[in-house]
Amino acid sequence: MAARSARSGEFDLIARYFAPLAAGRSGAFGLTDDAALLDVADGADRIVTTDALVEGTHFRPDDPPDRIAQKALRVNLSDLAAMGATPEVYTLALRISEERGDDWVAALARGLAADQTRYGVTLIGGDTVDGVGPAMLAVTAIGRLAHGPALRRSGASAGDDVWVSGTIGDGGLGLQVCCGEAAGLDEAQRRYAVDRYQLPEPRVELGPALVGMATACLDVSDGLVADLGHLARASGLAAEILLAEVPRSTAAEASSFPETGRIVAGDDYELAFTAPPDRRDAVRETARQTETPVTRIGRMRPGSGIQVLDRRGAPVSVARTGWRHR
């Protein structure tokens, strides 16, 4: 049991590392009460989401703890953005192995503190559990729907354009770099790709700005093809995308990562959404205002499934193997 003494007990951990994260919000009661208060006097409906990261499945034991924590938070903020909600508060259930010392927890809390400032969210509750075995971070995030009804996956119409934010495939490329598998990248490109994998950039400005403009929306976590498949199925339509239009980073361009691999790799945390063609200018203006690049990559049509087309309009065969996050 010597390893146990490497770290403070649960109450000390909470007081030392997590209570400061709750300091900005009176309803969190400094994490000293049984639960937290969510004041809804503004009358805005809330969006609630839960996503967990597990050591060995979603991150590697040697990954920097600040980044692990930030990714755990950000994948949830990405879900909020996909529904059109602005991040507000979150809870964290943390299971850590007894071998992790206070330093590891301190770094984790530092990562959360940085992201709280960046995204305007506050910790309002949590639970820490010791034990053997892999670490797990389960985050539940709550966001405000300030401007109208939630964005859903099911609202697309035939003829709608398909759009994505940012670039697609960088998460998968970053994982390849981490695994020592990516070739052709210089050092800056390698670092860029790893950053994109470990520190996804949830589109917290764009999502809420698309409320009332996009007809359907989700975030790209399982891979563009799989996720657009979800959107198409929920909307009762088919999606058709032009492979050459799917935006890619210069790192992805330089790499040996195949084009068809790029669109099935996951962990991008970009938004994919649909909107009628007569809103193209409005979508572009919204993208400009939120400083989020967007690209039109295809359209919705009657039918089912997702079809990927090459430059000549011929179908491209895409291996639909399930994406593994690690």
Next chain:
Amino acid sequence: MAARSARSGEFDLIARYFAPLAAGRSGAFGLTDDAALLDVADGADRIVTTDALVEGTHFRPDDPPDRIAQKALRVNLSDLAAMGATPEVYTLALRISEERGDDWVAALARGLAADQTRYGVTLIGGDTVDGVGPAMLAVTAIGRLAHGPALRRSGASAGDDVWVSGTIGDGGLGLQVCCGEAAGLDEAQRRYAVDRYQLPEPRVELGPALVGMATACLDVSDGLVADLGHLARASGLAAEILLAEVPRSTAAEASSFPETGRIVAGDDYELAFTAPPDRRDAVRETARQTETPVTRIGRMRPGSGIQVLDRRGAPVSVARTGWRHR
């Protein structure tokens, strides 16, 4: 990887076992969207809490999965009750080892279904992760504050009575039975104690009814002495309790469990609360209306810490060793 084939993939698991749990609430979107909608049109503030159970720490690998799931939910409902909130919705982040088959998950979902009916809550989101190592269930529960401000730990005044619901020490006794350590109990008493440990009864009726009547409140999870210590510290007072007044079950009476062990054992999930002496009749009437037994066990006074007194008013020495849930 043969063991993996014992169970469905994540999407199948969610569709088969968890989506039915979300069927009663439109804002859950059948668990098919990125997140869930929390409609707050009623204007009532919400209470949010997160608690996780981990295999090997909070439950044993051979415990029945329906009961594991129910306990994971109920400890959160107990936190809501302690703040005066009525359960509304919850999310579940579930990490299961690859060796657990569909049967285990099905039983877990059956347990949740039973408790959803019992407590009027609905699943609105979740995440399931495969992997090696111990299982973990992280629940985030949200409740409605329908009748006034939240009950806090910090509101007690000197002279207030100290009350508890139900009986104290049964959770610890049940754990002893599970570990083969409890003597003197007949079969019915053993079963009763194990039920109390595995299936705590969150006081979801009493808690909300105490809003505006109790001055401070929390739930007894770490042990009566430790938890009243939290309440006393938060209120800037001392708590004084009469050991002989602390209610015990007939099983606890029959057992060899020492009186001072009973009040430091955890996992009771009863409510401990304070109220001015002139509200005694009102507290008893509320207890009657909510069909929840309550007992007055002491009082708050100036000072700090918690003092346990015997029948003659002499201090009883209580070992303050931290309670381990297993």
